[in-house]
Amino acid sequence: MNQLLPLIKDFLETMQVVLKTAEELRVEAQRLPSTEADALPGKIQQLDDLCAEGLKTYKKAQDIAEEMRDLVG
Amino acid sequence: MSSHKKLLEVVEELLRQALILTEFAESSLDLAQNLRDTGIGELAGLIEQLIYDCDLGITKLQGLSSLIDETREIIGRDSGYCPATAAVSAPAVNSASPLSPDPDLAIYSGENTTSNSSDLLTSHYADFELHLSDVVDRVYQLQKSISKSGSKTITGMIMLVSMLGAATNHPVTKTLMDGYKRFTAAAGVYEIGQKSNNLGKVELKDVVDWYLKMSVAEEERRKRTQEKELDASARAHAEKGRTLGTSS
Numbered sequence: 001m002n003q004l005l006p007l008i009k010d011f012l013e014t015m016q017v018v019l020k021t022a023e024e025l026r027v028e029a030q031r032l033p034s035t036e037a038d039a040l041p042g043k044i045q046q047l048d049d050l051c052a053e054g055l056k057t058y059k060k061a062q063d064i065a066e067e068m069r070d071l072v073g
Numbered sequence: 074m075s076s077h078k079k080l081l082e083v084v085e086e087l088l089r090q091a092l093i094l095t096e097f098a099e100s101s102l103d104l105a106q107n108l109r110d111t112g113i114g115e116l117a118g119l120i121e122q123l124i125y126d127c128d129l130g131i132t133k134l135q136g137l138s139s140l141i142d143e144t145r146e147i148i149g150r151d152s153g154y155c156p157a158t159a160a161v162s163a164p165a166v167n168s169a170s171p172l173s174p175d176p177d178l179a180i181y182s183g184e185n186t187t188s189n190s191s192d193l194l195t196s197h198y199a200d201f202e203l204h205l206s207d208v209v210d211r212v213y214q215l216q217k218s219i220s221k222s223g224s225k226t227i228t229g230m231i232m233l234v235s236m237l238g239a240a241t242n243h244p245v246t247k248t249l250m251d252g253y254k255r256f257t258a259a260a261g262v263y264e265i266g267q268k269s270n271n272l273g274k275v276e277l278k279d280v281v282d283w284y285l286k287m288s289v290a291e292e293e294r295r296k297r298t299q300e301k302e303l304d305a306s307a308r309a310h311a312e313k314g315r316t317l318g319t320s321s
Contacts, residue, residue, distance in 0.1 A: 004116075008108045008109055009110070011123070012105055012108075013226075015098065015101060015105055018098050018101075018102075018130065019098040019099055019102055022091070022094045022098040024093075025091045025094065026091040026094070027089045028094055029091040030088060030091075031255065032144075033084055036281075039098075041145070044145050044148070046146055048138065048145075049086075049200065051134055051137050051138045051141060052138075054094075055131060055134045055138070058127055058134060062128065062131065063122060065123045065124045066124060068108075068119045068120045069121065069124065070116070072113075072117050072120060
């Protein structure tokens with residue numbers, strides 16, 4: 001359990017980042033309909049970046065969870 | 074189906090999926106909070122559940138990414154999607170502009186010349202946004218640097234930092250001055266955009282105007298301070314002259 005605790009902490013922190021990114025994505029997506037046409041490409045790029053960041057963080061969380069699984073056996 | 078309608082549908086789906094993703098991530102996080110209190114016997118099951126949840130989350134994000142690509146594609150290829158705000162007049166820009174249209178960024182409105190004009194503006198505003206974003210970062214850093222002062226507005230911050238900067242060589246002064254320079258550059262880019270076209274960006278112009286006013290006010294304040302210093306120096310010289318005259 002001692003070895004597991006840092007991983008649990010790391011997982012929780014990573015999932016908090018995932019949640020934060022997901023919320024940012026939702027907020028930015030909500031702003032999309034009121035975005036002016038010329039600002040749309042920039043806004044879409046921003047959403048794309050958030051998506052990429054979310055994917056990276058989610059994969060990191062999954063890696064940590066797999067590490068936990070290996071440890072628990 | 075018109076592209077505009079299709080775009081609205083995609084955006085609606087994007088919103089829906091983004092909301093689902095948030096709820097999903099929240100629920101996974103809640104589940105993960107139980108890890109510490111879960112007995113060793115049930116731990117393996119919970120971890121498996123979390124790995125599975127991560128898989129689903131990743132799939133949802135990939136779906137969102139596809140929707141974003143779809144949105145970008147509609148905007149890129151669409152000749153019909155051209156709200157009034159994006160309508161630009163062609164003659165101001167040479168159709169042989171060296172700027173090549175970027176299918177990922179340009180907002181096309183039908184004719185090549187208009188596309189070029191639009192590209193040019195997109196490029197200018199991208200620069201502007203970059204500058205603006207940079208300045209916002211700097212102002213944020215500035216705010217963090219002096220948050221303890223209790224100053225609640227940017228105006229207050231600038232006044233405070235100006236006073237601080239005048240008296241000391243505090244590093245914040247450099248940040249502030251860099252911010253001004255960035256805004257001046259951004260204002261220049263805005264003017265280029267305006268000359269190229271009459272496309273109105275009232276909200277951005279307001280920001281630029283406001284900052285330029287701040288710059289002018291700062292310059293006037295600096296001049297007044299300089300004048301006061303010169304007056305004081307002249308008075309000191311006069312006083313010294315009188316003292317010397319009396320003593321001789």
